[in-house]
Amino acid sequence: MNFGDKLKQIRTGKNWTQPQMAEVLQIEQSYLSKLENDKCLPSAEMFQSILQKLSISSAEFLADLDKSLLQSELKLIPEVATYLSQSRQSRISIIKTYLFVSALICLLGISAIFAAKREIFFSNYVYSYVSSGVILDGEPENVFQNYRQLSQMKLAAGILDLTQMNKEVYEFESKRIRPEIMETDRDLGNAFTRKTDKGYRNFVLNDTRARVSAVSSNRYLEFLGAMLLACGLLGFVIEWRLRKLHLA
Known part of the structure; x- marks a missing residue:
């Protein structure tokens, strides 16, 4: 939109004739006609006067004008320069x-x-770990895997007879073997240990299964x-x- 079109739009919006608007702006009707027909452009002082007498902000007046017009012919007007900035x-x-x-x-x-x-949020697998029992302080980590072999070695060395060996194996199995299964969605490796009051448990990976929902x-x-x-x-x-x- 050109400057003259905007000025005419404001005038017709107020239902003013050119003489009425010229009187409000305190300018000659012929000059207003030139402005509306884009035969001339206002000076900085005249533009400021138009804004004041029409009670309109520079942003409201300039918003519909062509950008090329503002950046070329009107850019020296302070209000236009401020608006462009x-x-x-x-x-x-x-x-x-x-x-x-x-x-x-x-x-x-x-x-x-x-x-x-x-x-991170949804593990695709469930990891199942199993521990045979509590390993006491001073015992080897594989005590639950090798307790039978240890008893047989005592039998072979003559430390125990067959009855004593069977009793030792029975007491170990009845008193010490306390399986514990732990399932988690975290991969803790093939084995890990956990402290207890009397020693620690050695958990070994027993099974891995997919979690469809995850x-x-x-x-x-x-x-x-x-x-x-x-x-x-x-x-x-x-x-x-x-x-x-x-x-x-």
């Missing part, structure tokens, strides 16, 4: 917001994909991450186009 800063702020939001969305997308791949959840999370990443990249493209269009 504020408009540019506003566009820069919007573009920065696009850039920040796009980067944040990309980061969320990458984080979601990483979380799905590493099973697999599905991680796939959805990975898909969501991919969508967020795509949206973030699209935001960067939009930001680049806006910067090229508005800040050229």
